[in-house]
Structures are given as C-alpha cells and as structure tokens.
Amino acid sequence: MIRTPIAITGQGAVCALGIGLDAIWAELAAGRDGIGVIERFSTQRFGTHLGGMVPLPGTVGIDDALTTRAICVKYAVLAGQEALTRAEVPMHAPRRIALVLGTSMGSHLGGLHEASAEVAAALGIEGPVITISTACASSTNALGVGRDLLDDGRADVVLAGGADVLCPEIFAGFHALGLLSAGKCTPFSEGLGTTLGEGAGFLVLERAPEAKTRGAPFLACLSGYGLSADGYHATSPEPTGAGVARALRSTLDDAGLAAADVGYVNAHGTGTAANDPAEWRAITEVLGDQVPVSSTKSYLAHAQGAAGVLELICTLLAMEHGQVLPTLHFTKPRRQGPVDPIAQDRPRPLVFAHALSTNSAFGGANAAVAISRAVTPRRASPKRPIFISGVSSLVPSKEESRGEGLKRLIPTADTRNLDPSSIDLSTAIAQALHDAGLTLSGVARERTGLFVGTTNASPASWEEFRASVRERGIERASAPAFTRLVLNAASGVASRLLGLRGPTTTLTTGAGSGLLAAVLAAIYLESRADADRLVVAAVDELDAQRPTQGEGAASLVLTTFANESTIRLARWAVAARTHSTKPSPPSPQQGRGSG
Template identity: 35%
Template sequence: MTSPEIAVTGLGLVTAAGLDASSTWAGLCEGKSTAARDPALAGLPVDFSCRLTGFDPEASLGRRLTWRLDLFSEMALIAATEAVADARLDPSTWDGSRVGVVIGTGSGGNTHLASDYAKLQAGRIEEISPTAIPRSVPNMVAGEIGIYLRALGPNFVTATACASGATAIGTARDLLRSGACDIVITGGSESACSRMASAAFSQAGALSARACDPAGASRPFDAERDGFVLGEGAGVLVLERAGHARARGAAVQAYLAGYGASADGYHPTAPDPSGAGVLRAIAAAQADAGMCPSDIDHVNAHGTSTQVNDLTEARILRTAFADVPPVTSTKSVIGHCIGAAGAIEAAVTVLALRHQTIPPTANLERLDPEIDLDVVRGAPRAHAMHAAMSNSFGFGGQNAVLIFQTT
C-alpha cells in the first residue's frame, strides 16, 4: 500500500434517514427503508419516494438566503456547514483562496423551476421569479457554498449522472494533489423526487412499481426486486492533503486512498454486461491506492435494486475479487439520490470504517440465486476493516470507484 496523501477530516449528511451524519448513520444501521407515499407525486404511476422529514432550511440558513435557493443548494449548504464544523475549521479565519469546492449533481434545481414553468405555460409571466435561473442551474450549488463559506478557490460542479458525487470527490483529490488547494469541500446534492423525474423514470421501467408496499420497494440484490425508489439528499466531505491536516492538528477520520474512473462506451442507460468499464475503474482505484483486491475489506455497492444493474454489478465483483468482501447497499434505506448518491455512499463508507461496522441492506429477504455475494442484511455487522470501496455508476456508462482506508 502507498502512503495516503488525502485525508478526510469532516463529514456532513442530509438524507431521508437523518438530517445530519450521526442520525443518518443510526437510520442506516436500523435497516428500515424510508420510502413512503409522497403527496407531491399523487396521481402518477409511481407515487412514493424517500423524502426528507422535518427538514427546515430556513431555521439553519435564514429566510433571506433560502428565498433564493432551490432545495439541492439548501441541502448542500447544510451538509457542507456540518462537514466544515466537523473538521474543526473556521471559515472566518481560513485563507479562502486555498479552499476549493467541487460538488456533483445530476440535474441541478428542479423544485422551483417546475412551478415557474407552470406560470409560463399559463401566461402569468409577471409571476415568474427573478431567481428562477440562478437558483436552478447546476453550478449554483457549488457557487452558493463558496459564497456562504468564503471558499474562494476553484469552484465547480461535476455531472456524471448517478456517479456525479463520486466523480466530484475524485476530482477534489486531483485539486489537492496538484497543489491548487489546501482544502476542498466536496460531495453531491440532488432532489430527484419531482413529478417529472418520477414520470420519466417510471416510463423507462427503472422505478419499483411496488405501490402496495412502498417501504418494501427498494430491495437491492433481492430476487423480487423490480426497480429503484427516488430519493433526495446531500453528502459532503472535507478533504485535505494529509500534511496540511497534520500541521493544523486535525482529527483524520479516514484517508481517500484511491480513485478510478472509466466509461463503458456501450449504451446511454444500460450497463455493459461484460463489466469491462467498471473493472477498469476498480483496477485503477486499487492501483492508485497501491492495493490488491485482497486488501479491500468491504464494498458499498451501487446497488440500485434494478434487475440488470444489480446482477451486472454482482458479476463484476465476482470477477474483480477472488473472494468478494461483505457488501451493502445504502439505497435500500434512503432511495436513489441520483447525483448525490455517490457522495452519500462515500461518506457512509467512511463511517463504516470509523465504526468498524457495516450497515445492513434493507428488504433483502431472498438473495437472487444468480447473485453470489455476501450481502449484509437484517442487522449491522461488526467487521474488521482497513480499506473499503464505494462504487458509483451513471447513465452514459460513467463509472467512478473510490477507496478509503483507516487512519
């Protein structure tokens, strides 16, 4: 193994399982899906999702700020603020020119844009908000974090569909390695629970149609899985060069040891059944970390709960590892947060290493007989871990693999 260069010094999470990192971790370890009937999706073929509960951004950010923000920026700001506080950093005293922001999102803000579009269609032009564009375009999630936290270094968004959050973290690593930044606030944020997203994904056959049992709908690797459940949330990590973290006496939670990325070059939405692209990304991440497959003690799977994706990922893992380590899927509890998924799962992977515990995959009642994996289910599993891998795959055949290791 190579000496780790990049330290994780702070985490922030906003998910349907909890509105901060500790409550999200507790919810994931409880192993119960947060999916429920969603009034905002009433009348659609799929009318349930994994929504945030009790989320009050105005209480944290104030009315003046939240007036101009879409939900994806609100979630990211709150997660970023938690992560920076967790890292024991004070934006009022840091050199903001050395602090970067890289956030992944799949589509940007759609919560307010839908209502503004309805006003346009109805001819009520004068009612359209002057903030319609700046609160909805994807780059604003990073821009708002830079404004709020006075992070004045490189500031941008990555968009690789469901791999966006993981791609952002890998890109943040590159900024630190290049010397462009001392600190990077990185992760992903997305609210995918819109009527358009539900209708479109449903038409594509990607969503679970288990309307009679929303809480049982997201069931990665289960023989009866029939699609994913839409979710929303944000995950943010504070990354620093290890030397910088040591110099300021920071408590290092884990190290980002490896990152690998690739493209399938196969199909706009379906994974390459050969798994060649993902295998290249896994190999690249392991090489970057100076590890071999036997060094990986746990995999946080992409685990969407769709027939094809789960089976393909299982086959890939069996090819990549002589003995596949224990696997879990975070999406079973909080749904699929699209552009935020990879970042949330990266943060959960760090928490798993910290607690030496793997949270269970919810709703896994009967493992698909074609999936030969040790999937943690039923209850959290105490497990000795030095290194863990998080997989993220997106439309366009975009793959991102992250490896974290203990301190």
C-alpha cells in the same frame, strides 16, 4: 516515490434518514430505512409512490425549477456547513478552500454552476468551484476531482460531495423508463426496481500531513479513485460489467491496493435488473466473490448524484463503529448476486482496513473510490509530460445539416435519436482524433478517456421532454428525451460512437467549462497510469432562453506520447472564484500555473 496521502477530516450529510450525522447514524444502527410515501409532490398518476425524501420542513410543494434549485442549494449548504465544522476548518483562508459539487440535476436546475456558486457563497468558499455532473456517479467523481486538486496543490482544503433533489420530472423520467420499484428497493434481492431519493453529502479532504499539523480530526484516508466509460448505452450498463471493472481496477491501482486488501464493497446496487448483475460480475472479476457487498440504497433510496458520497459517508460512519451496513429488505437472492450481501436488519460487526464504494450512471459513466482506515502512503507514478496531438472546432453551419460531418467521419453512426449537443460533440471529437491521426482499437480504447466541459444539457432534449409532458401527461413523459437531460448525455454518446472507454467526466463552471476540463484532464493524465490519452471537449447548444449565447464544440487530444507534430502543454492553473483586493501568496505547488 510516495504521494501525499489524502485525509478525510470531516463529513456532513442530509438524506432520507435525517439531517446531520448523529441522526443518520441512529437510523442506520437501528436498521430503519428512510423510504416512505412521497408527500412533496403528487405521485397519483404513477404506479409507485415511494421515495427517500429528506425530512426537512418547508420543502413540501415544489413545482418549479427555481424552487427545486433553492432546495438543492439548501441541502448542500446544510451538509457543507456540518462537514466544515466537524473538520474544524479555519474560516479565514477561503481562497484555499475549493468546492467540488457533484449533481445529476441537468436542465431541472438551471445553470448548475450558478447553483454551485450559491453554495460556495453561503459556505464562504472562495477557491475554485467546480460542478461535476456525471449523473448518478457525480459525487463519487467529485471526490476524485477533489483529490486531484489537492494532489496538484490547487487547494489546501477541498469540500467535495454532491447534492440532488427529487422532483416530479425526474420521478416521471425513471417511471417512464420502467426502473421504479413498486415497493422499497431491494438491491440484489428478489423484487426488481429502484426507489428514488435525494439529499446532500460532503467530505472535507486535506493533505494528511497538513491536516495532522493543524490538529484536524482524522476519519479515514481517501486512498484512491477511478473513472471509466462503458461506451455502451444511454441508460443500461455494459452487461458484462467491463466498464465498472475498469473503474475498480483503476481505483485499486491508484490506491496501491491488491484485491485481497479490500474488506468490504459498498455497491451502487440500485435494485434494477440491468445494474445489479452487471455490477456483481465486475466485482467478482476484480475482487473475487467472497468480499462482503451491500447496498445502502436499501436505507436511503437512490439519492441520484448525491448517492455516491452519501453511501460513502454511511460506510465511514459504520467503519467508525467497527461495522458494515447491511442490505435491508433482502428476501431471496437473485441468480447473479453477491455471495454475501450482508442480508440482515442491523449493521454487522466487521473491521476492515480498506473498502471500495462504486457508482454507475446514465451515459455509461462509472466511478469508484477506495477508503482506508489508516493513513496509506500511495505509490506515485512519475509525472509525465502532456502534449496536444489533435485539435478541432466546430460551429454548426447553415449549409450542412447537422450530422453530415459526423457521418463523413463515422459512416456507421446513427444520428436519428441524437440531440444537437451529442452530434456536435461527437463530430468535434472525431475531427480532433482525425487531426491527431488516431484510429482507436483494442486496448487503446480503454486507455483513452474523455473529459467534457459544458454549460447545460441539450435545450432541444429538454423541450422535447417538456412537450411530451404537456401533450401526454407527466405519467407518459418521453423516456428517450429524459435520458438526454443529464449533463453527461452527450459525452456518453461520444464515448459510444468513438469507443472512448477510459476515464470520463463531465463538468461545468459556466463559460470556462471547456478550459477547466482541459486542466483537470492534464492533472489526471500527468500523474495516472491508467490512461495514455484524454480527449478534452467542450460543447454548447443554442438555447432560446439564452439568446445571447452561441453554440458549437471544440476538442483537444491530450497525450503522453510526443512526436514532431505535438505541442507541449506546459502550464495550467485553476482560478479562484472571486478576487480579493490583495492576492493571496501562491503556494509552492502553484509555480506551474499561469492561466
């Protein structure tokens, strides 16, 4: 059985290199990076002053979350408009257009789903709006979710990508973690550390036959994607690269590609001491050591949640010109680095049929995508029935201190540095797994994933971070608290404590986040061969800023194995964002959905 190929029909971007693809390609081709001294906010108290900032007038002097959000929305709208226009997407069927926006912004941005809704409104999109937040892997993850929505008939066009803004808190957090480079970042080369950046990028995805019918431009085929969790550490990748390797294998499997088919890898390549060697080990393990590997962060800096899609867009631009991008500023190779990092100052002529782009993130989330120059029919796994094998719900009790429940289920769990969200989420998941009668070990851990829906990162951690800034100054902001400000921090903890190393994502749509996580998990599990179970969970923590909201966590275990105690998950749906006075007719694929 063949799955419908997914075409990339449009792209748009704003990043440190410029606004719009024409400006960006001019810089890429000339070998000029977009890294310079940050002028938007003061970096006087820090040891480094460089960033990859978007050269957009009117964005100087941001100092509060509201303005940061406005800029983030602005970037996203600019990139989205360009992508939709380039793809010639008709404007009159907005309910069949979905937006999947990846961003690493957590508490810095207020309600992430509200920002996404603003972007959708500005772009006239009225289909499903989903915000993916798996830190630096967000936009790559978003591309995969967009692909799944198309595969499952939930939309006809998906605008998928990401947006992020560099603000003082994020700069301070990375500085506190000791991850920033004094000079321009030099992935895989001597000179450790990364340079932060910002921007937004979007791809327009469509089912290839329909895109062809309407005469849409064809840029490439999004032939596969993969997700995985390290389950190792809040910020450091698993040193052997096992987590990244799982994402790469999963991508190849999804795309129906062999290792030898891959002609180029655009690596996450942050330039840090922990990331680059682990990533190279993973690439070597899965693809061998002869494949050309470069990191576009040497051009753009690290655009955080938007990094993945921006790097893929740069790869696509280079592919269009029969080239691959170099790793700029490369001087002397590190001991554990690519054999061919494309160490030169201009793009290299190279025609490839398939390429991979990979990203790794805080919380141990990994994501990778495969693109192909031509329409690539994909092998389809037979659709599998989905069952619910375990459930749990948790409302924090006054009688029992937080963490006691978790300790009962996982006696070795150390809850001292965990925020309430992480404790509640881990407890609920542990209870659900217990309810399902599961004790994970060995390969079962790698075939069990975690999809989480939530509204905000932990307010307690945000307050802790702010208190550290107030008391010690921004240059001494709390590094541990900073690592918990990404939306997927709690799921990273749960993955680590419970050994869930399969596909993972964290998303938000506001109040319906948990249900949407269940739907996306069902879509994923139904059609993919790289997981047998997905734990779905939702969590929210009491927020003094939103006193009317409660708190708690809940979890389901979805499985492909049935027994006498499982319940069949028969139908699901993803609702459009708004309701028109006249319901649009359901597409044939929507038959299963009933809410």
